[in-house]
Amino acid sequence: MNETVQSYRNKIVEFWGGRSKSQKFGIIGGFIGAILLLVLLTVMLTASNMVPLYSNLTHQEAGQLTSELDDRGVQYEIADGGTTIMVPESKSDQLIVELAAQGIPNSGNIDYSFFSENVSWGMTDEERQIIELDAMQSELGSLISTIDGIQSAKVLINRPTETVFVGDQPEASSASIVLNTQYGYDITQNQVRGLYHLVSKAVPNLPTENIVIMNQNFEYFDLDDSNSIGTGNTYAEQQKIKEDIERDLQRQVQRLLGTMMGQGKVVVSVTTDIDFTSENRVEELVEPVDLENMEGLPVSVERVTETYAGIDGSNIPADVTDIPEYLAEGDTDQLSDYEQVRETINNEFNRVRREIVESPYEIRDLGIQVAVDNTIEENGEVVTLSAAEQQSVQGDVEQILSSMIETSISSDVSNEQDFDPAQKVSIAFQPFSDGPSAQQTEATIPTWVYVVGGILILSIILLIYLMMRRRNDEEEWVEFEETSQDVSEEVPPIEENLTESDARKKQLEKMAKEKPEEFAKLLRTWISED
Secondary structure (H helix, E strand, O other): OHHHHHHHHHHHHHHHHOOOHHHHHHHHHHHHHHHHHHHHHHHHHHOOOEEEEEOOOOHHHHHHHHHHHHHHOOOOEEEOOOOEEEEEHHHHHHHHHHHHHOOOOOOOOOOOHHHHHOOOOOOOHHHHHHHHHHHHHHHHHHHHHOOOOEEEEEEEEEOOOOOOOOOOOOOOOEEEEEEEEOOOOOOOHHHHHHHHHHHHHHOOOOOHHHEEEEEOOOOEOOOOOOOOOOOOOOHHHHHHHHHHHHHHHHHHHHHHHHHHHOOOOEEEEEEEEEEOOOEEEEEEEEEOOEOOOOEOEEEEEEEEEEEEEEOOHHHOOHHHOOOOOOOOOOOOOOOEEEEEEEEEEEEEOEEEEEEEEEOOOEEEEEEEEEEEOOEEEEOOEEEEOOHHHHHHHHHHHHHHHHHHHHHHOOHHHHOOOOOOHHHHEEEEEOOOOOOHHHHHHHHOOOHHHHHHHHHHHHHHHHHHHHHHHHHHHHHHHHHHHHHHHHHHHHOOOOOOOOOHHHHHHHHHHHHHHHOHHHHHHHHHHHHHHO
16 A cells, blocks of 8 residues: 555656646646636535615614524625615515514604504603604604605604793794705705695694704705795895805706716816896887888878869959969959868877896806816726826816806807807816725625635645645655665675575664664654655
């Protein structure tokens, strides 16, 4: 058995020693590649397909779910910052049914069903009021969450203490609401007005001016009362109008460029110059009906015609004797006549009365500043855009924003000859220090990469250990051959009449007596080989 192992070992050593350095590296690389391929296939075949069990969870609900899954021994993963729990696809349907039967996840909010389930005679009025207030807040939050564009809502109601005196006026309640809105969804003023009226009617003695609504980005949703329109004459009103116009333009540009280049890759700032000049004037114009002939519309026509013919001069009227056409006195032998035509036309013209109120909110000047992240991720590495790519992106953005500026700015300004909308756009390219690309790159390293890396390091260590051990064995083998040669030179020749085994035995006995240290060393070498 030992001789067979020794022969195979000698063949392997001889084969390895006859290889060149490139062949040795090829054999080692192929061996390591086969191990990595085997590990990768094992990980891919044994990995289970994870699907979301619940999404948009609070930290409290996620903690309840993970505790229950740990008790059940179910494998799970946490994603989306702790708001999503993922489980194997084969167990997701069964877990949803079983957890729903246990009332998990439980948000901890109290609804009005609490009174029917936990009514007791020992409940005090204060306890009942606290539970009722908590139930009202939970129900309002659930009701607001059903509106499009709102994922969740937190409602805090402050109700004053009821007075025991009849003559005292009750104090008004107040409410604060925080909305978790969907990204890119613009809540309209009709929805805001509906939210104000919904909360005002649900809570007793709560006027709309005591309600504050904001979202997770600290953007307030103020109630725009259409019955009381501000004149825009005060500084506060003008600044509010200016901020509203800039915010609307900024949202439009941010949404448009974010869709093109990716959310988090662009930041937009908008500045405007608003003309708050208000002008009221009355114009009373008279225009002809027929503009080509500059004539009006005839309303009434009066035409008078008088004619006379005869030789009797006595019939000539006394007041017209001085007219040359009539016969003079004594010229009775000649015929005389006259004709008189008189026409009166009353024309009607267009009378226009215009009461003009010029809009006081005209955009005289508009500037848009855009910062673009010039880094992209390719094959797991962050690469900076080239100058040609940046110039191409800048041209596209300038063309889009120039069209938006032309339609937003006042027509009197945009029709000027020296007006150039491209000069109103400023674009800067620079890497974002806190951009989501770097965070995403760090967070997307899968687990199997670490496993494969660890196995690769262990394989390299094992290979180094085997090479060092083989080197030590070769050194011991050379030393053993040198020792054997020395022994063979010092031991006298074997007698011819003895057998080979007897001669070796006698030779070893003599060596043990004369040189015990070398004999012991020879024995250790044989034992290590066996």
